[in-house]
Amino acid sequence: MRHLASALTSLLLFACAPRAQHEAPRNDDATSLRLDGLVHPTSDGDSLDAEAGDAEPLLADADSPSDAAAPPIHDLDRDGLDDDYEASVARAYLPYRSVHPQDGCALGAILYRLRPHPDAPTTRLHMIVDSIFQSDCGAGGHSGDDEVFGMTIDPSLPAPDGILAIRAISHQDTFCQAITDCGPCNQPQLAACAHAMRDGKPFPVVFYSKGKHGSYVDESTCNGACFFTNWCTLSDAPSEPPMLNVGEPDAPLVRDLTAAGIITSTAGWTDQSLFGFDPWGPSKFGNGGGVLSLDFVDDAFTTPACAR
Ligand SMILES: [Ca+2]
Ligand SMILES: [Ca+2]
Numbered sequence: 646m647r648h649l650a651s652a653l654t655s656l657l658l659f660a661c662a663p664r665a666q667h668e669a670p671r672n673d674d675a676t677s678l679r680l681d682g683l684v685h686p687t688s689d690g691d692s693l694d695a696e697a698g699d700a701e702p703l704l705a706d707a708d709s710p711s712d713a714a715a716p717p718i719h720d721l722d723r724d725g726l727d728d729d730y731e732a733s734v735a736r737a738y739l740p741y742r743s744v745h746p747q748d749g750c751a752l753g754a755i756l757y758r759l760r761p762h763p764d765a766p767t768t769r770l771h772m773i774v775d776s777i778f779q780s781d782c783g784a785g786g787h788s789g790d791d792e793v794f795g796m797t798i799d800p801s802l803p804a805p806d807g808i809l810a811i812r813a814i815s816h817q818d819t820f821c822q823a824i825t826d827c828g829p830c831n832q833p834q835l836a837a838c839a840h841a842m843r844d845g846k847p848f849p850v851v852f853y854s855k856g857k858h859g860s861y862v863d864e865s866t867c868n869g870a871c872f873f874t875n876w877c878t879l880s881d882a883p884s885e886p887p888m889l890n891v892g893e894p895d896a897p898l899v900r901d902l903t904a905a906g907i908i909t910s911t912a913g914w915t916d917q918s919l920f921g922f923d924p925w926g927p928s929k930f931g932n933g934g935g936v937l938s939l940d941f942v943d944d945a946f947t948t949p950a951c952a953r
């Protein structure tokens with residue numbers, strides 16, 4: 646009975662805990678991030694809750710050798726990665742996001758999906774970074790904006806060295822679409838990224854065009870793109886708005902961006918049509934943005950696993 650009460654208490658704590666990881670805790674020792682020992686794909690997703698209920702003793706005895714191989718105890722999105730680890734990786738390996746200094750509608754947030762890389766699940770991570778903005782105020786502007794890049798991470802290397810490949814697609818599926826790739830990936834060989842200092846180290850840069858937020862890893866491809874409507878430049882500092890892990894398609898971590906604390910009046914958002922938005926729902930984001938739930942599963946952003 647005591648065990649049952651303990652399990653129920655643990656479940657209650659999980660249910661009441663904030664589901665979002667806003668501004669993941671800084672990991673100043675990125676070398677401590679390792680995939681080994683952290684990937685334990687859940688063989689039976691239905692048993693996750695039971696595992697979570699039994700999790701507390703594993704935390705308490707984390708140093709004991711017998712617990713070293715224990716399954717993750719905080720994997721609500723059921724991808725085999727501890728969700729706190731996901732937040733640490735996302736924060737540590739986030740590229741330098743260069744939002745144009747004269748951007749007139751820079752208010753936004755970062756939604757991300759991090760999981761084992763589908764082509765190298767034990768050695769690489771893949772992250773989709775969906776940058777949302779309240780509006781696009783460039784040519785043909787609109788309410789709601791979503792701009793996506795994908796990246797391959799080798800977590801055995803500290804950031805930024807572990808960033809092996811980045812692919813940005815601006816104005817996807819339009820005649821203005823531009824795909825740019827960069828990174829130290831060897832197979833295939835990619836162009837070198839532009840770099841700028843973040844956390845005291847040279848990080849690869851993802852440029853967002855002024856007002857339109859078209860994303861490019863190559864500034865020269867951006868400038869003048871789409872009939873001279875896109876212009877990029879390196880910002881003085883990286884843009885790092887609130888970050889939120891959306892989870893996985895089969896196990897979302899969030900269904901309401903306002904309840905999750907992302908799209909709120911407090912954060913400066915004013916467009917009520919975006920409040921309460923479900924990032925895993927079928928609707929478009931605003932009257933001109935894309936369907937976020939499709940962004941998170943779009944294979945066009947699956948960067949190569951980058952064998953070395
Ligand atoms: Ca997870
Ligand atoms: Ca995940």
Ligand SMILES: [Ca+2]
Binds near residue numbers: 791857858859
């Ligand atoms: Ca846009």
